Amino acid sequence: MSDRLINLTLHVWRQTGPDEPGRFETYQAKDITTHMSFLEMLDVVNEGLIERGETPIVFDYDCREGICGSCGIVVNGEAHGPQRRTSTCQVHMRQFQDGDELWLEPWRASGFPIVKDLMVDRSAFDRIMQAGGYVSIRTGSAPEANELPVAKELADKAMDAAACIGCGACVAACPNASASLFTAAKVAHLSLLPQGQPERADRVRKMVAQMDAEGFGGCTNHGECEAACPKGISLDWIARMNRELVRAMVKSEKPVQARDR
Amino acid sequence: MQRSLTLHDTTIGKKVIMALSGFVIVGFTIGHFLGNLNLYLGPEALNGYAKALHDLPALVWGTRLVLLFAFGAHIASAFSLWGRNRRARGSRYKKNKDLATDYAARTMYWTGPILLLYLVYHLLHFTILPAHPGDVYRNVVEGFQNPLIAGVYIAGNVALGFHIFHGIYSAFQTLGANHPRINSYRRDLAVGIAAVITLGNLSFPITVLTGIVS
């Protein structure tokens, strides 16, 4: 409950558009109470900028409670900042010390073009989902829910994988800017459940093809993604996705089309 | 682009190829290391072992073919992924902080090519242009008595250690060998194999340099 007032120096990446050159601008964040969230600290800085007639720093946010996956800033080289298993909006200023110097950068990845300042375009994730991240069930044609029991262990594991919020920190943190963790989590979620079986082989092939087409790198098992993930999505799912893909490639007779971005 | 997807088109497929070929090469290095232990049994043992092998041309050429294929596939995939992964980042971070990865993983694209150079040198040195054809023991011992040559071997095998430490751990993950029961052993196994091969291989130039073997 004890709060302190701290002053910080922020070096913030400013970039007016995807193809414009970017640069760091330095701002002072004064009299920040340690009870503030990181984004509230930026709100205060921004209100000051507006009062002075300058353009505020653009960053993505919505729920501010760690579930929508909108927010995401690389703070001193760490995606989402210094607190493990915590999205940027949930990081609080008590993580920092008076006089700290912070470098704020956007997610950097070719698959995530910069929109403006700290905001990036993550539509690649949507396209990976569109490629096959679903169960094709027509509205209204579903069988009675308890007809197909699902072992509790499987349901729990599926939930572990489904907890991904699609924030993209895994890509931001991966030295290869690989989207493996995100893709693997969805592949795992649906392939674990009986409802996901009919499309299992197709799904993994299509999603991986799209992941590759988006220009993300390959996974070389650095494990940075798992460490940065605010929801603790496990690396095990990447192994599982690899296995699923090989299995699908070996077993399926029907080819799947390669995809363009 | 309307064509069907093949495994090696995908980043995962390329990694699977690297893992399989990597395992083949690791397997060879283990066997190779065990054979080289004959060095400690004296010239007759090592030369006899070499001769015994060379008397089985099918085995020698079979192994060479498999190895050539494995190296080819491994290196081709490595370079294709390398380019891709570099492009995927786009702009670099000003600040970078690693939380999980380690030195070995970060340097795979250094240790790999170092190994390639080492191998070229190694083949020229012992297989293609040996100083004393037929006398493997003398080639090895005289070679390693030269500190420069021994240094190349030490450097090469240190790179090997790092490369196969991350390589083995990584290959399990790539091949989807992932189960709560075995996961805790994956890293231990990688450390174990990498340590045995590397320390064993390093022992050859070191024992020669220090005069324990002459």
Place this chain on the structure above:
Amino acid sequence: MELRSNEPTGPIDKRWSNHKEAGKLVAPANRRKHSVIVVGSGLAGGAASASLGEMGYNVKCFCYQDSPRRAHSIAAQGGINAAKNYQNDGDSVYRLFYDTVKGGDFRSRESNVYRLAELSVEIIDQAVSQGVPFAREYGGLLANRSFGGAQVSRTFYARGQTGQQLLLGAYQALSRQIEAGTVEMFPRTEMLDLIVHDRRARGIVTRDLTTGEVSTHIADMVVLCTGGYSNVFYLSTNAKGCNATAVWRAHRRGAAFANPCYTQIHPTCIPQAGPYQSKLTLMSESLRNDGRVWVPRNKEDVTKPPEAIPEADRFYYLEERYPAFGNLVPRDVASRNALYVTNDGLGVGPEVDGERRGVYLDFKDAIERLGEQTSRERYGNLFEMFQRITGDNPYETPMRIYPATHYTMGGLWVDYNLQTTIPGLFAGGEANFSDHGANRLGASALMQGLADGYFVLPFTVGNYLGDVRNLPPLADDHPDVQAAVSAVEARIDKLMNAPYPKHPPEHYHRKLGRIIWTKCGMSRSKEGLEEALREIPELRDEFWREVKVTGSGAELNQTLERAGRVADFFELGELMCIDALDRKESCGGHFREEYQENGEALRDDENYSYVAAWDWTGNASEPQLHKEPLTFEYVKPTKRSYK
């Protein structure tokens, strides 16, 4: 204007099926020719777009976030109700219907509520088939819990992330339709006006939030599923971006707004820590099952560390005032009592604007009784969340909680078909007023959003299109379209160029929120509301005079986005107060201090058993009231008592 609810008559359990049988259909081959705009990609909008796309309509779906997956439905934690009776505890469609009508304090439409209860069953089937990983029992069957004081266990849940999982289910279905080409998705696109032509809703004007480009989208009809308006209060459990702009613009184009004063305050949120606070975070109500709520008895103790206050000096006000229910009194009662004790100067925690607004929620006894292990299993996640935000460790010191606005029962008035008073404009999910009356039961908003999206709208949209058949084409340069575009552009211009720019929009939003929260929040009075009605227009004028937005309108400009939303909150906030002043009774979430009996809300069924639907007259301060009378054939109004 006459409000026609268009409810079917006859036995209540046959109404929906009879209605569907009597409805018009569009033949599969013709559906492609019809275009539907859906604004919103939450549970309601996402489910509707996916289902309509799948049926073959040409759908355009809009959301302001960068991905449809981020709609605020994602934040719902607790669960979703369904009358499956899997636990064999006597649940049924009728009982869920009954509970919901009663829970809404007899201010909802029976036919709608019955349909909701009926469809609840299908929602679970649908979600499970999509792969929503609901909690399961060891036998592999679906697990349930009892929620919000219900007598039966009918709540389905996926850990504390039910909303997320249900929304991802809808998002996945939507993704499938986007891939199939039946739905075109427009993320980061905000609806800024409705296009009405020939008295029908025919399109929307949008602003591309990345480029600032203003464009028009014409279709055969428009469906608004844009969520609730809790953000009128500035601080609420809603996402920062949640707004009323879409519904408010529709209101200004002729759609009646119903019951704006019905808002729900959730008792267990993390209190405000300082004036900079940007939002409030909800913690599951389940905390009240084991936690004990108290404040110090003496004002001198409010700044002491809670551990230093002896048992005798602790005021367990809920347990003392409501011995039968104790800490488990309904949401509104718990919330109001927190207000009263803090009004008496007994609030704890940091001082914000000169007040301490917080009460203790103490787990000391529970941890002793249950053991640390069990407490951790039950509440570990919530404790962690509390600690992350406040820095306090609930295992060692009591948590602090305070009520926060959480849900809005009011919304666009809709008939049984979810059509507003503008033909061709439909509203679903939290954006309409339809099913919850004056108060919403826990775990029933997810149910309503999905019922509307998956099952009601796909039918009623077809019914409308089958009825109007071929609408004449509407060109982009038609005067009706151009007028809407010019209005939007003029408004952006006005926001960008206030005559005496001083402060960013948040400044005014905070002030507005404070007025509404204190005067039209948990407890409302004639004087307070009248005061608010004087203050709001003044503040609104100040806003338009002084709001400062830097940058330009022709680029990504988050300040401009917020300014536009705040401008609409001003008008809606005023309407909330007008409605609250007009409703001279206490019911559900609307508590008027003048109308109570021993501290209990006093409903006036004789005079206020109606839906208040307000019409825009051109002057925000003088809306016109229409009444839709409510009749109760099945569930007879009763008084509630928690003493």
